[in-house]
Amino acid sequence: MPNIDPTARVVNPAGLAEDVEVGPFCVIGPDVVLKAGVKLVSHVNVQGATTIGARTIVHPFASLGTPPQSVHYKGEPTELQLGEDCVIREHATANIGTAGGSGVTRIGNGVMMMTGSHVGHDCSVGNNVIFANNAVLGGHVSVGDFTFLGGQCAVHQFTRIGPQCMISGLTGVREDVIPFGNVLGQAGKLVGLNVIGMKRRGFTKSDLHAARAVYRELFFGEGTFDTRLEKVREQVESSPFAAAVVSFIDADRKRPICQPSRGVTRED
Template identity: 85%
Template sequence: MAKIDPTARVENPAGLADDVEIGPYAVLGPDVVLKEGVKLLAHVNIQGATTIGARTTVFPFASLGTAPQSVHYKGEPTALFIGSDCIIREHATASIGTAGGGGVTRIGNGVMMMTGSHVGHDCTVGDSVIFANNAVLGGHVSVGEFTFLGGQCAVHQFTRIGAQCMISGLTGVREDVIPFGNVLGQAGKLVGLNVIGMKRRGFSKSDLHAARAVYRDLFFGEGTFEARLETVREQAGTSAFAAAVVSFIDADRKRPICQPSRGVIKEE
C-alpha cells in the first residue's frame, strides 16, 4: 500500500503504485500517475495529466505538470511524461504540453534535473540527460540522450540539441547543435566536440581522430556550408559520427545550425 504522509493532499482518482512514498505537504492532482517505487519528498506539487516513471525521486518544492507558460494555452487536456530512474531536485519545474505543439512534454529515463532547472512545454528530453542548476529549456526544444546542460544555460524555443552534447554554463543556445557538439558563450558557438563525453561513451582514439576530421570538413573546409555538408555526406557510409551529424541536420533543414567562430578549432 502506498505510504502517504497525513499532511499530503492527493485528489482521487490519482493512480498510485502500491509502494509509492509521498512526503509531507505534497499536493497531487486527480490525473497524476506514479509508477512503482516513486518517492516524493516534502512539499512537492504535481498537477495535470502527469505520469512519473518507476523509481524516480522528486525533491522538495519541485513543481511538475502545471499549465504551460504560453499565451496560446487555453486549458486543453495535454500531458507530461517523466521516465524511470530520474532525479528531480529542489525547485525544478516541467510543464504539460500545448495542443498546438503536439500536446506532450516528454522527459526520458535516467534524467537528472538539478535545482531550479526547467523543461518548457512540448519539449522532448532524451535518456540520461543532466541539467545543472538553473539550466532552462524554452518550449518545443528537443535534447538528445547523454547531453549535459551547464548551470544557468538557456535554450531558445524550437531549438534542437543532438545526442551527447556539452552545453557550457551561462551559454545561450539559439541554433541547432550537432550531435557531440560543445557549445560555449552568451550567443553560443561551437568550440569543438564533447570529447570527454565521447570517451565516456566508448569512442576510441581513432574514432575521435575521424570525428575531428569530419568536424573540420563540415565547419572549416572550402566552399559553402551546403557544399561542405555534401562532402561529409559522402563519408556517412564509413563514419558513424558523419552519419549521426548528417541525419541530425537532414531531420530539419529549416533550422539554423550552431557553428564555430570562423577560424577557431579547439583541440582537447
C-alpha cells in the first residue's frame, strides 16, 4: 500500500498507486491520481483533477492542480496532466485548464521544472523540456520537445515555441518561435539557431549547414516574409529542417513569428 506520512492529508477517493510515497505535511485532493512510483517529498499541495505520471518526483512547496489564474474561471471541471519521469522542484506551480480553453493543462514526460517555475492554464508542454529557475508560461502557451527555458524568462499567453528551442534567461517571448530557434533579449528576438541543442540531438555538420541556409533564406533573403517563406517551402522535400519550420508556421498564424532584430544581417 502507499507509504503515507502520518502528518500528510490524503482526501478520499484520491487514487494512489501501491508504491507511491507521500512525505510529511503533503495535502492531496480527492480528484488526484498518483501513478506508480510517484514521490512527494514533503509539503506538496496537489489539488483538482490532477494526474501525475509514473516515477515523477515532486519537491517541497510545489503546488499542482490549483485553479487557473483567470478571471473567467468559475469552477468548471478541468484538468492537469503531468507526465512520467518528471522532476518538479521547490515552489514550482502548474494550474488546471479552463472551460474557455482546451480544458486541460498538459506537461509531457521527462520534464524538469526548477525552483519557482510556472505553467499557466491550458498550456501544452512537450517531452524533455527544462524550465530553469523562475521560468514562467502564461496561459494557452505550447512548448515543443527538448526546449530549454532559461532562468526568469517569461512567455506571453497564446505564444507557441517550437521543439528544440533555446530561450535565454531574462527573455520576454511575445512572438511564436520557430523550431530550433535561439531567442534572447528583454523583448525576445532570434539570435540564430539552438546549435548546441541540435548537436546533442544528433544533427551532423552537413545538417547544420543546411539548416543555417534555410534560416538565412527565411529571415535575410529578399522580398517580404511571405515571399521568403514560399522559397523555403520549395525545400521541404529535401530538408527536414525546412519541413519542420514550414509546418510550424503553417499550423497557426494568429501570432507573429519571432524574428532577428533590425540591422542584423546574418545568422551568428
